[in-house]
Amino acid sequence: MPDILLEHMDLITMEADVGVIEDGYMAIKDGHIEAIGKSSELRSGDYVGYERIKSPKCGKRFIALPGFVQTHVHTSQALGRGLADDVDLITWTRKRIWPYEAALTEDDVYISALLSTAEMLKSGTTTFCEASGVKPDAIAKAVLDSGMRGIVCLSTMDLPGEIPPESRMNTQEAIERNLAVVETWQGKHERIGACFNILNLFLSSDRLWRSLTELAVDKKVFLQTHLAESLDEVAFIQEKSGKSPVQFLESLGALGPHLLAAHVVHVDDDDLALLKERDVKVLHCPGAGLRIAGIARIPEMLAMGILVSLGTNSPPCNNRMSMLDEMWLAGIMHKAVENNPQAVPATSVLEMATINGAKTLGMDQTVGTLAVGKKADIAILDFNKLYTTPTHELFSTLVYQANNAVVDTVIVDGEILVEGGKLTSINEDWLIAEAERRARDIVKRANIKF
Numbered sequence: 176m177p178d179i180l181l182e183h184m185d186l187i188t189m190e191a192d193v194g195v196i197e198d199g200y201m202a203i204k205d206g207h208i209e210a211i212g213k214s215s216e217l218r219s220g221d222y223v224g225y226e227r228i229k230s231p232k233c234g235k236r237f238i239a240l241p242g243f244v245q246t247h248v249h250t251s252q253a254l255g256r257g258l259a260d261d262v263d264l265i266t267w268t269r270k271r272i273w274p275y276e277a278a279l280t281e282d283d284v285y286i287s288a289l290l291s292t293a294e295m296l297k298s299g300t301t302t303f304c305e306a307s308g309v310k311p312d313a314i315a316k317a318v319l320d321s322g323m324r325g326i327v328c329l330s331t332m333d334l335p336g337e338i339p340p341e342s343r344m345n346t347q348e349a350i351e352r353n354l355a356v357v358e359t360w361q362g363k364h365e366r367i368g369a370c371f372n373i374l375n376l377f378l379s380s381d382r383l384w385r386s387l388t389e390l391a392v393d394k395k396v397f398l399q400t401h402l403a404e405s406l407d408e409v410a411f412i413q414e415k416s417g418k419s420p421v422q423f424l425e426s427l428g429a430l431g432p433h434l435l436a437a438h439v440v441h442v443d444d445d446d447l448a449l450l451k452e453r454d455v456k457v458l459h460c461p462g463a464g465l466r467i468a469g470i471a472r473i474p475e476m477l478a479m480g481i482l483v484s485l486g487t488n489s490p491p492c493n494n495r496m497s498m499l500d501e502m503w504l505a506g507i508m509h510k511a512v513e514n515n516p517q518a519v520p521a522t523s524v525l526e527m528a529t530i531n532g533a534k535t536l537g538m539d540q541t542v543g544t545l546a547v548g549k550k551a552d553i554a555i556l557d558f559n560k561l562y563t564t565p566t567h568e569l570f571s572t573l574v575y576q577a578n579n580a581v582v583d584t585v586i587v588d589g590e591i592l593v594e595g596g597k598l599t600s601i602n603e604d605w606l607i608a609e610a611e612r613r614a615r616d617i618v619k620r621a622n623i624k625f
């Protein structure tokens with residue numbers, strides 16, 4: 176692992192009392208941030224032997240900021256993207272994505288997750304949390320090989336439904352398999368964690384909710400789910416319990432700081448108050464929301480102090496795994512809904528993509544901001560591009576103008592994983608060929624008809 180010195184860059188620290196350091200430097204040693212300051216403070220002879228990354232001599236300075244933290248992405252579904260576009264939800268699930276997932280081999284999931292990590296890294300993401308994966312060991316292997324930081328989990332349903340036999344498990348199996356994932360991966364490797372998972376409220380028993388909630392609290396591990404995602408879910412839970420999905424989970428004792436809830440679109444004022452009171456974390460997925468779920472009440476959640484972070488959700492219902500794309504959507508979609516151009520400003524979007532993500536995953540002591548002692552998880556951006564010109568203001572250029580092509584360098588745990596816009600840990604040409612070949616094979620094997 177090289178010691179690294181970043182020189183003459185604008186540092187977006189995301190530390191409230193530091194803000195942006197113009198023309199700054201940052202030293203990285205043993206995978207941690209060793210020092211941060213103004214470049215003018217550097218003396219010749221400082222940091223001898225460090226690998227130096229500098230802004231170009233002509234043009235605008237590079238921008239260094241904490242790597243993005245994606246809190247909800249289905250990495251085992253990446254080979255299925257484009258497989259279920261412009262179809263209704265029943266076709267999406269039952270005829271396309273469930274058969275696709277059921278046909279995946281361990282190696283398919285590895286390639287799917289590696290494709291996901293490659294795309295995330297190239298858009299500046301350094302940490303992700305799997306949303307509900309199949310074959311979590313294969314996802315963990317992709318995390319290890321890519322050099323990213325990741326949290327894995329197992330997609331879990333314990334009630335019978337129209338799901339493929341391969342995805343079915345009874346309640347006891349569901350508990351044991353979740354425990355096995357956590358025991359295998361949580362705290363066993365520097366860059367990997369694990370969480371419990373319950374896919375949704377349709378296909379999960381009350382006993383499973385109670386058991387995994389108890390285990391999550393006991394083991395201090397998060398429990399992730401999709402909550403209040405569709406009107407069908409609201410109607411189903413209303414019929415079953417006479418309550419809203421949020422109030423139903425409250426009745427099971429399942430709301431709490433351990434709960435990571437994706438989407439949270441169809442909620443009323445009482446639901447929001449409960450989420451705030453119980454410190455439930457909301458995983459906002461703008462692209463998937465616009466395509467399938469609907470638009471969450473993010474401005475109100477932020478105003479109430481609910482912790483909101485960002486995810487790209489499922490590749491077959493967003494098609495992109497770029498946090499920069501997601502940030503752009505998060506920045507513009509709520510303005511239309513609220514009829515208010517000040518709703519969810521660029522600063523809030525950047526907080527959601529960095530420090531809020533780190534807090535959501537309980538990692539804010541180690542990542543999410545640029546501060547001495549924290550892990551060196553850093554994205555370096557080059558705004559010397561047509562679409563980021565002019566740059567009047569860093570945050571708004573980043574949220575409203577930037578795309579993946581601005582990402583020059585990405586460092587995770589002190590290792591350079593993207594250099595000059597190219598992956599260093601993954602052979603991109605090989606990965607594209609392998610992913611394409613496997614995706615076609617899966618469609619044939621699963622007999623998926625377009």
Ligand SMILES: [Zn+2]
Pocket residue numbers: 247249306401437488489
């Ligand atoms: Zn999801």
